[in-house]
Amino acid sequence: MTGQNSHESSTLTAKAVKIGADAVQLHVAGQLDATGAPALSHVLSELLEGGTRNVELDFAHVDFISSTGIGTLIAAVGEFRDVGGDIVIANLSRELHEVFEMLDLLDYVTVK
Numbered sequence: 001m002t003g004q005n006s007h008e009s010s011t012l013t014a015k016a017v018k019i020g021a022d023a024v025q026l027h028v029a030g031q032l033d034a035t036g037a038p039a040l041s042h043v044l045s046e047l048l049e050g051g052t053r054n055v056e057l058d059f060a061h062v063d064f065i066s067s068t069g070i071g072t073l074i075a076a077v078g079e080f081r082d083v084g085g086d087i088v089i090a091n092l093s094r095e096l097h098e099v100f101e102m103l104d105l106l107d108y109v110t111v112k
Contacts, residue, residue, distance in 0.1 A: 012036025014043045022085070023054040029061035032069030040069075044076045044087075053085030060091035065099060077109055088112055 012030040019025050024047055030036055047055060065073075077087045088110045092100065100106050 009036050009039035012039050014040055016043065016047065019056070020054070022052055023056070024052050025056045025058060027058045027061070031064040031066075032062055032072070033064060033066040034068045037066070037068045037072040041072050041076065044079075048079060048083070048085075053080065053083060055080065055085075055087045057087060057089045058091050059089055059093070059096065062096065063093070065096055070099075070103065070105070073109065074105075086110065 009030075011033055012028065012035070014029075015027045016024045017027070026043065026047075028040065032040060044055065073087070073089075080087050090112050092111050097111065100109065100111065
């Protein structure tokens with residue numbers, strides 16, 4: 001990936017912007033549900049295969065996350081950590097922050 005990459009499904013868009021040698025900020029918008037989760041998984045896999053090790057997911061415009069979306073995030077965090085990287089979530093809405101808190105995800109996923 002040279003500078004920007006994007007992907008979209010019917011419920012989710014994801015636009016990647018390179019912010020360092022092995023770091024990307026991924027602007028995600030829409031719903032991270034059974035339709036959107038595979039799109040996010042695809043983008044994250046492409047980034048990982050392309051040498052990206054650190055991703056900041058900007059969730060400022062994510063308005064819904066399903067159990068499928070949660071599972072996608074957990075799997076992706078594990079894959080990035082397996083190669084010495086990480087995924088950080090930024091701009092999580094109050095509602096989604098409560099979901100992460102109820103599921104004890106704040107102990108696993110870094111939220112800033």
